[in-house]
Amino acid sequence: MKRKKKNQEIIIEDISNTAPDLVSGEPVGFETSEKSERISTNTAPDLVSGDDNIVIDMKHIIKRYFIGQPNELEVLHGVDMQVRRGEFVAIVGQSGSGKSTLMNVIGALDRPTEGEYTLDGVDMFNAKDKDLSAIRCKKIGFVFQTYNLVARTSALKNVELPMLYAGLSGRARSRKAKELLEMVDMTERMHHQPDELSGGQKQRVAIARAMANDPAIILADEPTGALDSHTGRLIMDIFHRLHEEQGKTIILITHSPELASECTRILTLKDGLFIDEKKGSGRNAVL
Amino acid sequence: MLFFENLLLAFSSLLTNKMRSLLTMLGIIIGIGSVIAIVTVGNALTNSITSEMSDMGANNIVIGVQQRETEDEVDESGKRYGGKINARDMTDNDLIKKEYIEELLAAFPEEIKGISIESVLGTAKVEKGRNYANVRITGVTPGYFMANNIKMQYGNELSDKAYMEGKSVCLVSDHFVNNMYDGDSSKAIGRDIEIEMSGGRKYFVFTIVGVYKYESQGFDMTATKDVTTPVYIPIKNAIKKNHAKGFPSITIITAKGVDSDDFAFRVKNFMNRYYHNNRQYTISTFSLAQMVESMTTMLGTVSTAISIVAAISLVVGGIGVMNIMLVSISERTREIGTRKALGATNGSIRTQFIMEAIVLCLVGGILGILVGLAGGAAGAKALGYEASPTASSIIAALIFSMVVGVFFGYYPANKAAKMNPIDALRYE
Numbered sequence: 097m098k099r100k101k102k103n104q105e106i107i108i109e110d111i112s113n114t115a116p117d118l119v120s121g122e123p124v125g126f127e128t129s130e131k132s133e134r135i136s137t138n139t140a141p142d143l144v145s146g147d148d149n150i151v152i153d154m155k156h157i158i159k160r161y162f163i164g165q166p167n168e169l170e171v172l173h174g175v176d177m178q179v180r181r182g183e184f185v186a187i188v189g190q191s192g193s194g195k196s197t198l199m200n201v202i203g204a205l206d207r208p209t210e211g212e213y214t215l216d217g218v219d220m221f222n223a224k225d226k227d228l229s230a231i232r233c234k235k236i237g238f239v240f241q242t243y244n245l246v247a248r249t250s251a252l253k254n255v256e257l258p259m260l261y262a263g264l265s266g267r268a269r270s271r272k273a274k275e276l277l278e279m280v281d282m283t284e285r286m287h288h289q290p291d292e293l294s295g296g297q298k299q300r301v302a303i304a305r306a307m308a309n310d311p312a313i314i315l316a317d318e319p320t321g322a323l324d325s326h327t328g329r330l331i332m333d334i335f336h337r338l339h340e341e342q343g344k345t346i347i348l349i350t351h352s353p354e355l356a357s358e359c360t361r362i363l364t365l366k367d368g369l370f371i372d373e374k375k376g377s378g379r380n381a382v383l
Numbered sequence: 384m385l386f387f388e389n390l391l392l393a394f395s396s397l398l399t400n401k402m403r404s405l406l407t408m409l410g411i412i413i414g415i416g417s418v419i420a421i422v423t424v425g426n427a428l429t430n431s432i433t434s435e436m437s438d439m440g441a442n443n444i445v446i447g448v449q450q451r452e453t454e455d456e457v458d459e460s461g462k463r464y465g466g467k468i469n470a471r472d473m474t475d476n477d478l479i480k481k482e483y484i485e486e487l488l489a490a491f492p493e494e495i496k497g498i499s500i501e502s503v504l505g506t507a508k509v510e511k512g513r514n515y516a517n518v519r520i521t522g523v524t525p526g527y528f529m530a531n532n533i534k535m536q537y538g539n540e541l542s543d544k545a546y547m548e549g550k551s552v553c554l555v556s557d558h559f560v561n562n563m564y565d566g567d568s569s570k571a572i573g574r575d576i577e578i579e580m581s582g583g584r585k586y587f588v589f590t591i592v593g594v595y596k597y598e599s600q601g602f603d604m605t606a607t608k609d610v611t612t613p614v615y616i617p618i619k620n621a622i623k624k625n626h627a628k629g630f631p632s633i634t635i636i637t638a639k640g641v642d643s644d645d646f647a648f649r650v651k652n653f654m655n656r657y658y659h660n661n662r663q664y665t666i667s668t669f670s671l672a673q674m675v676e677s678m679t680t681m682l683g684t685v686s687t688a689i690s691i692v693a694a695i696s697l698v699v700g701g702i703g704v705m706n707i708m709l710v711s712i713s714e715r716t717r718e719i720g721t722r723k724a725l726g727a728t729n730g731s732i733r734t735q736f737i738m739e740a741i742v743l744c745l746v747g748g749i750l751g752i753l754v755g756l757a758g759g760a761a762g763a764k765a766l767g768y769e770a771s772p773t774a775s776s777i778i779a780a781l782i783f784s785m786v787v788g789v790f791f792g793y794y795p796a797n798k799a800a801k802m803n804p805i806d807a808l809r810y811e
Binding site: 226 | 385388395396399715717718720721722723724725726727728729731804805808
């Protein structure tokens with residue numbers, strides 16, 4: 097609540113100033129939100145153009161399960177998707193639409209059966225298991241609906257985990273983890289274990305953890321699904337801040353149209369295909 | 384780096400389920416503990432045997448009268464009779480007679496350095512005022528002290544003259560002096576001790592000439608004050624009183640450079656000339672070297688047998704570790720999924736869980752070593768020996784418990800490593 101208020105104040109202040117200081121690179125609310133607005137207007141019309149700014153490039157992704165068995169099941173029927181750097185994309189769809197499968201493919205937890213998928217310049221289709229681990233470690237930050245913090249491990253250690261797997265030294269890990277926890281306002285509770293934290297606090301730690309290795313994308317699967325609306329709001333604000341202030345590429349998987357509408361682009365998945373794509377109104381609409 | 388993290392992780396997960404960890408480790412603790420205890424006691428025994436042997440300096444050969452190994456007799460009805468069952472009791476005629484010994488000494492003057500014979504007169508309680516001491520009056524030859532490594536503490540040994548004439552002089556133990564003369568040996572010398580035996584029908588008097596150091600025989604369970612210690616008198620004097628016609632066994636001390644095994648065989652052949660016509664009894668010889676050898680072989684067999692039992696308990700313990708690791712992995716499926724999503728490779732998951740199994744086994748192993756050392760020390764003390772644990776057995780135990788950890792931790796760890804992250808994340 098406190099954070100949100102502060103943001104509002106900054107924005108109001110900036111509007112009154114109307115002199116965006118683009119050169120200094122200071123993360124000021126208004127300035128970055130304008131930047132994200134600009135990017136979103138760029139991406140929306142033309143999806144096909146080849147661009148270095150494309151983080152996720154999926155072409156005709158098909159995912160089948162139980163291949164060769166009588167109960168063979170095709171969940172994704174040829175999904176095309178491109179996400180540019182700095183986008184905040186929402187993927188919506190009802191349960192059974194293939195959201196989870198698509199998320200697993202995007203998150204390098206699973207390989208597509210057919211199709212091309214390039215994440216931040218890395219070909220995912222031919223990647224080995226070990227490569228996929230490295231990709232998950234360095235290029236993807238996961239935020240789960242159920243937080244999935246490692247039990248009996250302090251918030252700080254949880255945030256350090258991806259850096260541990262990335263091979264950072266203990267000191268570097270600890271310094272970065274403290275920075276990240278400060279960013280999500282969890283400094284005071286960094287030595288607490290997950291069972292001593294509330295849902296919203298756990299999710300904030302999880303977001304800090306997702307940011308640990310400066311991933312190319314943050315993949316959030318129903319991050320507010322287990323939270324009450326007020327706490328969910330706080331979590332969404334953190335995502336907006338990451339997007340606006342740090343230019344993070346975020347993919348939000350949700351079934352809530354309200355949350356989706358805050359994003360820069362909304363993709364609707366139904367029965368394993370995108371059936372609709374529209375520009376989001378961005379956070380300003382809500383504010 | 385990751386090694387240290389894994390170590391911390393393993394310890395913290397161990398501490399989370401203290402009771403469970405302890406119970407799991409129990410198999411390892413018992414296994415390692417018994418191995419260490421057995422090795423400690425076994426070593427103590429071996430050490431004391433070898434030191435006893437070196438104390439004696441010479442190789443003693445025991446010559447004893449033994450029942451003849453007869454063929455089983457079969458009667459008309461086909462019943463089998465073990466020869467020994469029908470053997471008659473030993474009579475004076477079966478004993479080793481003084482003449483045999485003299486002839487033996489004459490036959491091997493070079494090889495035999497000394498001869499040790501004892502002839503027990505009987506046990507008695509010496510009393511004087513409130514003081515008392517239990518004694519066993521034993522007639523001995525001069526060689527007895529050499530063969531049994533008995534050291535003088537005060538006064539004189541029994542003189543040659545005393546042996547020759549069979550005088551009524553004696554050596555008493557320091558223990559006897561403690562009981563009777565408050566530990567003052569000088570007070571004992573020259574005193575007469577009066578001994579009544581067979582309910583007062585026999586009455587002997589001996590003059591104390593010296594005090595020897597009594598070595599406890601280990602297994603003595605009697606209270607220290609009541610311990611029966613020998614009073615040594617010249618054998619001639621003893622024979623005068625007990626009219627012994629011979630001895631069931633004698634010990635010869637071989638001279639330096641004599642192969643005692645070979646000599647024992649020659650002595651046996653020599654002595655058996657006297658027993659040629661004796662259908663029931665014969666002579667057997669036994670050298671100390673043989674005795675030590677057979678004892679160490681026996682000890683080796685016993686410790687091998689117990690080590691096998693211990694190894695089985697380690698395997699059972701290892702299976703326990705494997706079982707609990709499987710439980711732990713299934714409990715932590717989501718954690719494994721999360722770690723994989725955060726970038727853990729199969730290898731790092733495998734390492735994490737193998738490390739946990741190793742730590743479990745190693746902590747068990749260390750506890751086992753402590754238990755084993757305590758048990759071994761107590762066991763050795765109970766047998767009257769000094770405990771001597773070996774560093775090699777401790778190191779071997781540590782390595783072995785680590786191997787158990789790796790061996791029984793690999794399968795569960797590999798199972799965890801191969802989990803599909805999606806399924807693992809979705810696991811309830």
